[in-house]
Amino acid sequence: MPAPIDFYFDFSSPYGFLASEKIEALAAAHGREVRWCPMLLGVVFKQTGAVPLTQVPLKGDYARRDMVRSAKFHGIAGFRFPTKFPIPSQAAARIVLWAQQRDAALGAAIVHALYRAYFVADVDISDPDNAVAAAAKCGVDPAAARAAIDDPAIKDALRRSNEEAIAQGVFGSPFSIVDGEPFWGLDRLDQLDRWLATGGW
């Protein structure tokens, strides 16, 4: 079995959401799986001095326009820029890390449920109760998911995920790494696709 695609993302990242809707089909076309790696951009950004894209003059206005255009370009239905943005994404990330300890497929399903809650249904998933409600649609016990958000072991898991991201050179979201090759952004999925098809160049 070849190595999976490590897909690093923050739940507050619009391009991360868009890429999350494409990465599994891309991976499957090349016999790869996706390893979902939730992390916090706020921690990663300390490495580069970056600030949230939408807060940068000129670039922020462009980005909001580009996100909507990119969603349509990639055939992703329902994207809307959230009312509250950016948001702290610890609660969502921790629920995913907790679920992954039980079942990787469940973790993947919850990633999609949480991302769509935020970027399609405009639900503020920084609120733990909202995040739990979104995850519960995937069949997890709400009380257990709610407890996981405050579980010291799960908090540790998120810290390790951030540290792993930094150690891998991750500085943005989405950030895919496969066979040691890094691909930053929704707009490198085309290169990732060809890289997997050709074995690099």
Next chain:
Amino acid sequence: MPAPIDFYFDFSSPYGFLASEKIEALAAAHGREVRWCPMLLGVVFKQTGAVPLTQVPLKGDYARRDMVRSAKFHGIAGFRFPTKFPIPSQAAARIVLWAQQRDAALGAAIVHALYRAYFVADVDISDPDNAVAAAAKCGVDPAAARAAIDDPAIKDALRRSNEEAIAQGVFGSPFSIVDGEPFWGLDRLDQLDRWLATGGW
């Protein structure tokens, strides 16, 4: 005749060079022309607080790798990261603006000659004599081109080009605008292509 694609670029921009090798064929496929708009990123960056990409921790290392990979992905032969980078690009920009006042096609030929001198032949085109020598291969008089670099009227033309870029919301290089729609980066040429094919979406 439909409006041209306004192609804003800095001669010190690697992704600008890569896009400059693709934009004319893309435009021609849709019956459009390219209006080459040299500008100075140093001026434009003051609007956003940006710094040269390659100077950002982590992101800079990634970018150098991504530029080489992107050149190959897009089938652009000969790209190499210059020994001296970034460079002041006033001399190159002014020669283009001067040549454009005589003949738009000559200006386009000189854009390619200067960009290839820097990003393929590793010539430091911030040196006026080197910039003149590269432009002279397109048939312009070297003494006249050299004089243009210090001509107050041509200096003014570059200032106006920078002001026009800022007024259009340009914050990076390359930056293409057509029919009022902005496309930032080499990695939006795919969206630009479909936008022109479909009339927007």
